[in-house]
Amino acid sequence: MLKSKQVSLLVSDVHLCEERPAQVDRFIGVLEGPAREADSVFILGDLFEYWVGDDDCSASLPQRVMASLKVLSDSGCKTYFTCGNRDFLIGKAFADQAGLICLDDPCLIDIQGTPTILMHGDLLCTDDSAYLAFRQQVRHPQWQAQFLAQPLALRHQMARGATVESGKAKQTKSEEIMDVTETAVAAVFQKFKVNRLIHGHTHRPGHHQHLVDAQLRDRWVLPDWYGPGGYIRVTPNHIEEILFSA
16 A cells, blocks of 8 residues: 655745746646645645636646646646636636646645645735725626626736736735735634634745734745745645745
């Protein structure tokens, strides 16, 4: 009987797109390298810079990513996915072709023996009221149905425009508004009653501790891939952040 590898990798905010081929190659390299030594991989949103619908799966970039994810999944590594604020339209067709197990956001899952809350992270940024209003709008089934009914080329144009506008909006917001709030973090810990939370979205990687109900809780933030990128590696006795060199 083969012994479990007892390794989990977690990644988010990879922001794959044709304009950044080095990041695409690096992500595929992780799937074909370190991920093969793991028994589970968790992708916590914003795998793509944007996603306009599963009817775009035939494009070259999605095809390459799906193929690599499917090979990993078929090798026996359970590969999980939760959508982010850029790829919330990823659906069953993509997940099935990539061999992904879709997770709710937030969710509670055992990672190498430790109950862990997993989130993309945007729901923790409760001071950013403008973004949360936008999030509520685009997650509504009626909005999504209307958007997906548009021609594919128009959807790409709209998504690129939204990405540019998002970048402009960030320049006018304070660092504090775009980060998590202590009250939101505490509420998640109190809801799930565990001591570890892992998320992405904020692009502020690191390890933080929060005193919630007189108990220290650990919050790990995944790195984004606009720079070199990286991931978190978890074993039964250790958790560490792996950052790539520039």
